[in-house]
Amino acid sequence: MSEPLLELRGVNKSFGVVHVLHDVDFAVYPGQVTALVGDNGAGKSTLVKIIAGIYGRDNGDYLFEGKPVDINGPRDVAALGVEVVYQDLALCDNLDIVQNMYLGREEIKGGTLDEPTMEARARDTLGSLSVRTVKSVRQSVASLSGGQRQTVAIAKAVLWNSKVVLLDEPTAALGVAQTRQVLDLVRRLADRGLGVVLISHNMGDVFEVADRIVPLYLGRVAADVATKDVTNRQIVELITMGRSGDLGIAENPTTATV
Amino acid sequence: MSVDTSSTAPGGAPEPTNAADRAFARDDVHATTLGGSFQEYLNRVRGGDLGSLPALSGLVVLFVIFSFASEAFTTKLNLANLVTQAGPISVLAMGLVLILLLGEIDLGAGVAGSTGAAVTALLIVDRGWYWLLAALAGLAVGAFIGVVVGLLVARLGIPSFVVTLATFLGLQGVLLVLIGEGGSVRFADDFLRGLAIKTVDPTVGWIAAVVIIALFAALSIRKHRTQVSEGLAHPPFSLVVVRIAALAVVLLGFVAFMNADRSRNPNFPIEGVPRMFVVVVGLLILWTFVLNRTRYGRHLYAVGGNAEAARRAGINVLKIRVTAFVFSTMMAVVSGLLLAANTGKVSPGSGGSNTLLYAVGAAVIGGTSLFGGKGRAIDAVIGGFVIATIINGLGLLNNASWINFVVTGAVLLLAASVDAISRRRRSAAGV
The missing domain is CATH 1.10.3470 (ABC transporter involved in vitamin B12 uptake, BtuC)
Structure with missing residues (x-):
């Protein structure tokens, strides 16, 4: 296995008296889809927000490409090339696809917006991801389906040469065909060498695209396993009970208080 | 396991894609005729x-x-x-x-x-x-x-x-x-x-109108050329020409109208924009x-x-x-x-x-x-002209001021209703 692109080591996080994350180790490898799974309240969102730089961490290390980095906010994380695609997508309905993909990072030429360059690059990026479902890159985002919007949000990460992409429940609101498109896209991202983190409740999706699965149980990493080595049933047990056979956290750990 | 990401050009456009495989081939056939553009406009209006x-x-x-x-x-x-x-x-x-x-x-x-x-x-x-x-x-x-x-x-x-x-x-x-x-x-x-x-001197008015039209035409045509040469989404050229012609007709017509003498007293001509x-x-x-x-x-x-x-x-x-x-x-x-x-x-x-x-x-x-x-x-x-027309017209009709209030209130409400309805239609049609 190659060097992790992004790694958290021994991260703890509390909100007041509530200890949400316990000594979490989490790694994202290039070219792999790492699925982060867990029940509601297991700490997935908190972990994602720590990676995104929205929350600080109480202790533990944040490493990027093997080197510890200082994270003081989302901008630092974005500067490293880590892009988070949130569940609510955060696209501007009144702008078109190109404008959304370049939002906040518009190309300027001669003091004005360089529309030809932006449009051509946005088109190339979508094309390179083999996105064929969008009629025109000058379509307003309001007219796109859920899957297409997800596609645009993901393509934005590719356009900006992100090295790590975190996808928060990308298929939660999608139909069958759209889920198919998005999962294909997730796979293609990894095949291009990006480190992809997929946060999902849907075991079907996880088993289909993930290379590794990291189940969280009550703020702890229950396991970090290759998808091919486990069964659906084992993952469900890890999510709900923290262990499955010889996998998972030791029985009744003294520190298992939440 | 390692895929070389360094080949990715900064800001996008990674592996070259052949034309047939390009995702947005349909862009190029996107309303190539004037009729098509008009149809598209109708669809947009229908969509709110x-x-x-x-x-x-x-x-x-x-x-x-x-x-x-x-x-x-x-x-x-x-x-x-x-x-x-x-x-x-x-x-x-x-x-x-x-x-x-x-x-x-x-x-x-x-x-x-x-x-x-x-x-x-x-x-x-x-x-x-x-x-x-x-x-x-x-x-x-x-x-x-x-x-x-x-x-x-x-x-x-x-x-x-x-x-x-x-x-x-x-x-x-x-x-x-x-x-x-x-x-x-x-x-x-x-x-x-x-x-x-x-008012503006009539000659200056003519020159300014022609300059504005020429600039608009030059910029529109240049933009269209760039869009065509770079293979970007673009309107048909005929639509560009129609837009320029429309501006020319409106602006030149306006200047011609304003440059004619409108004074009641022939000894004191009022002319110009x-x-x-x-x-x-x-x-x-x-x-x-x-x-x-x-x-x-x-x-x-x-x-x-x-x-x-x-x-x-x-x-x-x-x-x-x-x-x-x-x-x-x-x-x-x-x-x-x-x-x-x-x-x-x-x-x-x-x-x-x-x-x-x-x-x-x-x-x-x-x-x-x-x-x-x-x-x-x-x-x-444009909206300002609508409101001014209402004020001006009602003023000429010598109506009591209560009518002014009622009509202005009604117009505002009507405009807000049009906005709300078109917004609902937009979200339904997703335009």
């Missing part, structure tokens, strides 16, 4: 994206009604007067578009504009300041009011409705203090007053450029469309909100100056009562959404 259609059709209807109802309406003198009447409303509405784009409202803009105009007038009358310096001082007052309102809205999070209702009331008090109860300040500076009562119209066109070009071609304009739309998305994209939402109020209030001061030029004075009641609602009505009739994220400078100008 009305643009300035309600305003233009309203303008036609109003012209037909008033020209039958009053003989005086269609006289050249009155139509030129209408243009001057529309000026302050259009300028105030253009400023309001910035606020409306963010989904906010500024009820105090009219009064704030007159406060700035009062400062300008007082500096000229009492202190003998040169008009330009006095006008800049008035604009500075507007900018200051804008900063205060913007910070209260954006930083403190008070609804803009409440903050600007407070400035609406408070600044009327300030106007009373500045001008004095029952008094008024003369607004007689040669240049500033001339904006309303003087009203100067106020030049101000309106100048500001229209400025704001169209800012909104469409600059990063600031793009960010205004983004914040209005989805403030959270804009924030995550790294846009300083607070800064956008505050500056929108600053620019809007400065536009209100320009509008206040034009209004003062029109009436020849600033009085404590200037910019109060329904001035602001006229402007909101103008912006919304023109196609600016009260829900934010949608609107153009041209909408405000």
